Amino acid sequence: MSDFLVEMRDVRIEGRSDETWMPIINGVDLTLKKGEVLGLIGESGAGKSTLGLAAMGFCRDGVRISGGSVTFDGIDLLSASAEQKRQLLGKRIAYVAQSAAASFNPAHKLIDQHTEAPVQHGVSGKSESAADGIELYRKLRLPNPDEIGFRYPHQVSGGQLQRAMTAMAMACRPDLIIFDEPTTALDVTTQIEVLASIRQIVEEFDTAAIYITHDLAVVAQMADRIKVLLKGDEVEEADTRTMLSTPTQEYTKSLWAVRAFERPDKPPVATDATPVISVQGVTAAYGTVDVLHDVSFDIHAGRTVAVVGESGSGKSTTARCITGLLPPRIGTIELDGEPLPLDYRKRSKEQLRQVQMIYQMADTALNPRKTIGEIIGRPVEFYMGLRGSAKRKRVAELMDQIELPADQYIDRLPSELSGGQKQRIGIARALAAEPKFIICDEVTSALDQLVAEGILKLLARLQDELGLSYMFITHDLATVRAIADEVVVMKDGLVVEQGPKRDMFKPPHHAYTDLLLSSVPEMDPDWLTNLLKERGVDNIGDAAVDKMS
């Protein structure tokens, strides 16, 4: 009997693709002691989720564990019967998925779903387990712990749902919980609250955990040890402090270095210069409810304005007002000092050409049935009137600018490209119109950090070469630090603070900016502990936001 709770030796996992089995994990060892938290990090496709699920002896459809051994507390999970596994899963091993909203059954109340596992496994009766659930909700500092369980999933916010999910995983007091990117879909201020709760409860019940994430700063707060995966291979493993201070492998170092990219400050704009885009006193409404209130800012030639805020703060709505998809109720949008018609249908082809957009999800922004050449070629043909070989030549030029070899990619479909390459195609399509101004809507948030850095560098280079102006919508302050010249902070449809970047990252701040800045996890493993000490558990996250308004 070993002293490990989970012991995985030389685990090999394969996935089925096109009639053959392709390796996903090539012989990785993983051990976990009781009460220990292991962080699994890597880019998308590195196999971290697959490995995490394999620790439960489970694999998704079309995936098989082809070799190695997985032992949980002395039980061989790979040869265990379905009945034996049923006894373990949910009771001694629990799983917290990335999207709590998609994991809860929308037809049942939270507490009914909470009590299901304990009742099924005969751990406790329904009423005892419900009482315990309320106790857990209190421990996780959910608002109204006595009542929140009697709501349906859609009546509860995302961060609260994620904590309710953690409570549910805790219902049987498992020995092991697998957290699969539990905070990735959340805003920074919400994330910090969930992180603090998870950490507290895992410590309190001495639960072992595997914490899967791609965010290094988050894993630094949560894990005792970190294991880095790359394309199904282990790169290195060490305890958190060693890993952060002295990574030994090149790949790990490059991951650590990503956050260092920062553009130098540009000289201030001449005071009498006409801005490329000027948003003046814009108030906009969906139906009868105003979602933007008197928003004004200018974007000058060759500059990047970052619009920062949480989901629902009105960042994307502002972009919709500028593009004309949502005509503002009050206010004007000016291009080069000339007012633009508010509705995009009333704008001239020339006006439409000057304002282009790059989308967050390259998957939905590129027509999956068109080749790269057609996607980039359409605006070339539409605006410039180029056809035949002239069009093909221009497309090749554009692909050269986004650093993709044209002869190789021009006839491919978007599905044959990686996430970063797709985003580059989105950029090329915007460039094809030869615009003055591009709106970048969360263009890097769906990408891995190394890839995102490449996109940011590309955008910065294009700006220098072509004198483009960007409006950069993001919730990630590291991105702001990397690329912005000016920052606009938004909350609840209002601009709470705006100014040059260097002023923004220096105190004094508006209280909300301060909260936003302080909520961004840092690579220091003591960061969360210190922050909680400094601000107190009730002054972080949604609770703090609520106090402000």
Add this chain to the structure above:
Amino acid sequence: MSTVLWILGAIVVLLAGGWVMRLAGQTLTGNKPFFRDMPLAVAFGYVLGAALLLFGIWYYFQPAVTADGVPVASVQFFRWAVQGVLIGAAAAFVFRLIGRTVGTAGSRKMFRQMPLTAAFGVLVILIYALLAIFAPALAPHGQEEVFGQANIVPGGNPALGGNPDFPLGTDQIGRDILSRLIYGAQNTVGIAFATTVLAFVLGGTFGFLAATLRGWMDQVLSRMVDVLMAIPSLIFSLLLITVASAWVSGFGLTVAMVVIIAVIDSTRVFRLARAVGMNIVVMDYIEAAKLRGEGLPYLIFREILPNATAPLLAEFGLRFCFVFLTISALSFLGLGIQPPLADWGTMVKDLSAFINYASFAPLAASVPLLAAGAIALLTVAVNFVVDWMLNRSSGLKD
């Protein structure tokens, strides 16, 4: 009461059999996961399947003629059905094998991944298409030709009342059934195809239009479709064709029927196209195209349509079957394709009286089943192909 007891008893016996089989499997294979994790219900299913298979084999080898020379129709028809399935499967297998060895790399790969059911469907559709196109060359007689001898049974065996000149026999007024079946492929299938295409052009265009424009246009179109769908379609088309027959007749009536069925069926296509279109118009690439200043035709035919082909194609297969059955049903009622044109629905209707001979003359009773079988075979084949295409398109999406 005793029937219920028999059924209950059989279930208990099968359950016991399933339990024993699982236990035997566990001991014999050294507790392999397949038997170890098998629920009792699954074991019951295996045993039930095996029992049905054994019964089928036993029944197949029962004598088809009693000692006194009276044919046993049920056994005879069961044998024909089994033989039909086996021959179909064998033909599909051979067809797939040929497809895997000849043709381009792309087509070979397609045949390699094709299930047997889809191969069967493709084969049947190909045969029907060839028959329809080359009907005048392939049919031994004309579809309107009347011969002296009426009601010859199929089989061509003079001892049983057949005639080698008419391998599938002749109908009640002496027309060759084989020729009429072949011409029927041309008439029935051709008209059904034209109707379905028209239904898709109408329904698809208006559906995408409603999805793209939304607002009052969507409301008007959708409510009109709701009204049309509220009336039972067969009765509605009967009514309209009856009305149309007051003005036109002969070929004109057939055209009227095509238009009427197409309009009624386009409501279903409209709903599908609108639902699929709604999911596509919210995509960012549609927004990008709108912001580029693209016009409505470009949006619908260049951006939306290519992404909707998979569900529309699948619907096309199903819709084709329904249209085809509707036309056959109308012909059966005497309102569809007008005589003397050969039509499968009309043939079933005209010969349906022969079904009464089933208990003592299976061969004669099979006459109306020939045309019915032609309809059923095409419907099954199209559905097999549609299933396969649906699988392929959903598999490609993830």
